[in-house]
Amino acid sequence: MIMNAKQAELNAVLSAAKAMCAAARTAPKTQGKDYLETCIVTGEEMECLAQRMEELGAATGAAFLTRDAGCVRRSQAVVLLGVKNEYHGLNGLCRYCNQADCAGCAAVNGICVYAPVDLGIAVGSAVSVAEDLRIDCRVMFSAGRSAMDLHYLPEGYGMVLGIPLSVSGKSPYFDRKKST
Secondary structure, three states: OOOOHHHHHHHHHHHHHHHHHHHHHHOOOHHHOOOEEEEEEOHHHHHHHHHHHHHHHHHHOOHHHHHHHHHHHOOOEEEEEEEEOOOOOOHHHOOOOOOOOHHHHHHOOOOOOHHHHHHHHHHHHHHHHHHHOOOEEOOEHHHHHHHHHOOOOOOOEEEEEEEEEEOOOOOOOOOOOOOO
């Protein structure tokens, strides 16, 4: 069998993406509660993601969304990581949400600080896998926010980050140009 470079590189990206999802799953989480969801986006769905990023960029005037859509198009896959907003019951002890307790946070539809903390730890675990495997990547709010609109993760995952992955002669995420 002869496998050309393009197929070998795609296989490497997909293997890395799977390992990144596993690393995110096993990352430490507050009180051991697992409310993380992951998925891998490729092909037509990845193009839909890039289109949604451009639409959001046009609607909001945020040029970085359009710039990041170009980065997604130059990628072979995007890993999505998302968390639900869960209240951890630390009540008056924590107060990092600027409320008196978890009930107060819930009453104002606030975000428990531990959801973004846990997402950040999971992202760190995932991107370390990509880096160890020499797969170029970049964490993008823009891809995660657009994936939420497309319902790529189940209902209730209100914080999502996207991590595009690429194997090429030069990282498409290194010296990104601003779109006008």
